[in-house]
Amino acid sequence: MxxxxxxxxxxxxxxxxxxxxxxxxxxxxxxxxxxxxxxxxxxxxxxxxxxxxxxxxxxxxxxxxxxxxxxxxxxxxxxxxxxxxxxxxxxxxEEIHPQRVLDAKDDLKRALQALNELPTRTQDAFVLRRVEGMSIKEVALTLGVSVSAVEKHLARAVAHLAARLAD
Structure with missing residues (x-):
């Protein structure tokens, strides 16, 4: 194993x-x-x-x-x-203004909340591809799904995050 x-x-x-x-x-x-x-x-x-x-x-x-x-x-x-x-x-x-730090934390919190609204498999695909920098093929192998499924998960995640963060 x-x-x-x-x-x-x-x-x-x-x-x-x-x-x-x-x-x-x-x-x-x-x-x-x-x-x-x-x-x-x-x-x-x-x-x-x-x-x-x-x-x-x-x-x-x-x-x-x-x-x-x-x-x-x-x-x-x-x-x-x-x-x-x-x-x-x-x-x-670089001087980082406290308001900039608070705004960044708020943005991150909103992004994480939006990501957590997605199904687990979609979250995993998004994190492995966008955060970890894996190729789509590597994500597919890691998750045990097809490349097409990874692409669909990524499209769903990006669309959801864009819609939620645009509010």
Whole structure:
């Protein structure tokens, strides 16, 4: 069973991680970690939605990586700044107005609400294609449906989101 999951998910997971880390070795390590967690989870019985589990684990691993790097990055950047005896030029840092942040959060909330109104399969197809950057063929293989079905799900999702966000 693990061989089937490997054949199905290794390439999409590597692409998912590499597009975010830009590091092939780290992408492979993170992919291996997903499979390790799948192996550990196998003893708990069958999964209802393997696709959701795999990409939830992947997203969580990436989030944890980001947290670790931000903690390390802050201390390293601070040490480098002190060592060089200079600070970052404030003209190089974009000022983000609080209203812009609130508007963006509101827009994101509306988009997520609209996405959650769609059937699960349509949501999965949209997220894998538009967020994860998979090809339509890869989405079809991941979801176990035809390319035509993926195209229909994507069209339905885009039309729904456009209509809901135009309000």
């Amino acid at each position: 693990l061989a089937q999951l490997d054949a199905r998910f290794r390439r999409p997971l590597n692409r998912f991680f590499h597009s975010r880390t830009r590091d092939s070795a780290e992408s492979e390590d993170l992919t291996q970690e997903v499979f390790l967690r799948l192996t550990r989870r196998a003893g708990d019985g069958p999964l209802e939605n393997v696709d959701a589990f795999v990409f939830t684990v992947a997203a969580n691993l990436l989030r944890d990586r980001g947290r670790r790097q931000s903690v390390r990055g802050v201390s390293v950047d601070h040490a480098e700044t002190l060592e060089r005896g200079r600070s970052v030029d404030s003209a190089l840092v």
